[in-house]
Amino acid sequence: MKIKRITTAVLCMILCCTCMLSIAANAAPTEHCFGVDHPTLTSSSALDTMDNVATIHSGLVSNGYYNQYYYSNNPSSSVCSALGQDAIFYINTHGNAGFVSCPYYNSSTSSWISSYMKASDINSQYSSTTDKLKKVRLAYFGACYSANTSSSYGNLLTTSTNLGVDCAIGFSTTIYTNRHVYFSERMILYYGMDSNNTISACAASAKADTYTQFGDYGGVNSYTIKGNGNISLVPAAYGTY
């Protein structure tokens, strides 16, 4: 009888802890980190950014943000849908003015499909919603020319911030992969996870460190901040409503 009671109590305790931890985890502001792992250089989507994306994801989760996973090779529709759900959106891929590349593998046809998340897609998806992109504290578009305006698709940064993203970051020139990986990790994790640092200060310090590390910027000095660069990434929080 006594053993039964103890067992019941232990089970209740485990259930209680699990529920509380689950509530705590789900209450944490969420993040989505997207990368690309394309196997060859034969298409315009060639890149492997998954180590970087895993590192950014892990650092954010350790500092109060939440997502069970990080993501590789998702179609643009999934990436665009995720953008509005989270406090932090991060993507490291190829791109150009007004869009980022989102290649994915179609297992039914055993082929790689190219898809692109355009600024105009973001506007179409969110402009008529109630919350638009107000949940988003930081949208980071890690791709060449991602800060520039396309006459066909618009501008990723201004579209995002006009829809309520607190702060959006992109690049106005080409960016070399390794230097950009270093820059992004210094900016978001090393400096960004210190509540004393604003996003603007983090970017400036990460730029200086990239130069000291490599002896040139590799294009990362062209980072462009739209919206409010004077906010901090921690304590973890959603965007300002």
Place this chain on the structure above:
Amino acid sequence: MKKNKWFKSIALFSCLAICLLVVTAFAQNNTSSATDINTNKSISISAFAQKIGVDAEEVNQVGTTAINGKQLSIVEDAQYIYKADLNKCEIANMVSKNYANLVNLEGNVSKSVMTKVASKCISRYVQELDNANYSLESYDYINTDSEKIHSFIYQAATSSGVKTGDSVAMEFNNNGDLLMLATHKGNETVALTADASISEERAHEIALNYINNGGEAFSEISNCSYLTSELSIWNNKLVWSLTTNPIFVANAEYGFEFKIDAQTGEILFDDGYCVVMPSAVE
């Protein structure tokens, strides 16, 4: 009575669970990359303060970090945050604490005026080299909605023209305020003594071969022009430093950069970019 005991157990375990959550949350809030360290004013800080021209009382060491394989101190005064080797009194980089507010000042200062300011900053903040001199490699005026920056890059070369790998990047606003200074360490001795046993043409072949192995579309590229192709120092080795001009393949623009060991032909570092052409999207 039984019920009472059961409730007591649940209450006890709930308390434990809450404690666990509080401790976890507290630990998370205290996770920070730049760790504060308590230091006395050491001789090296005093010497560093003297170098940057401020009183030792104004300078505080707030942490350490590693960049390019070197352990550096993070030091701050009223205006800047420095990363520096305090023992050698060498600044790895420094960034204005007020960067965001200073970066967007309107103005129209000429390149020649700003170059004089930049030269003074090199004398003040950058260690002089024994057998090489810094010269201006590039200047840009960046003028966007959010930034107005005079950007300088200085590189050091020996009298025979071999770059030592030492370089300095600086950014100023239109008021002449230094916003950022970053240095990269090279190696004068290697630049003075090492000879290249790999020719420039062979280095080009090695780079092209690497690009050709990048996939089917790249295999057909039979030659490629180079934006830069010069001897320099990378990680204490004499290297051929190559940057390709844009290569257009399969609806995309690619660029590559290589550091090729000038003694062995080994590729010590490579990097690249890719821009998707709008024609790929349509």
